[in-house]
Amino acid sequence: MVIGDQVVSYWRRSEGFLHNVAQGGVIDKESDPEMQTIGRDAVTSLCRCTGINLAGFDLVFPGNCKEPVFLQI
16 A cells, blocks of 8 residues: 555455455465565555555565566556
8 A cells, every 4th residue: 555655565365265354354464574575665666657646556476476466556
């Protein structure tokens, strides 16, 4: 999430297919801190280029890839 200059990251996790919190997903702010840093850096770079200052981002890291793929803003 981006609010002004603040970038917050977390994982949404669940046991099933649906990861949203309303349907049983949980917020995990602690796991994979290195990947969260990579994701925050990618979001920050995109926001600098586009001027976005209020948005939620969904990213994935496919396979063993260390570069995130943006799914939606």
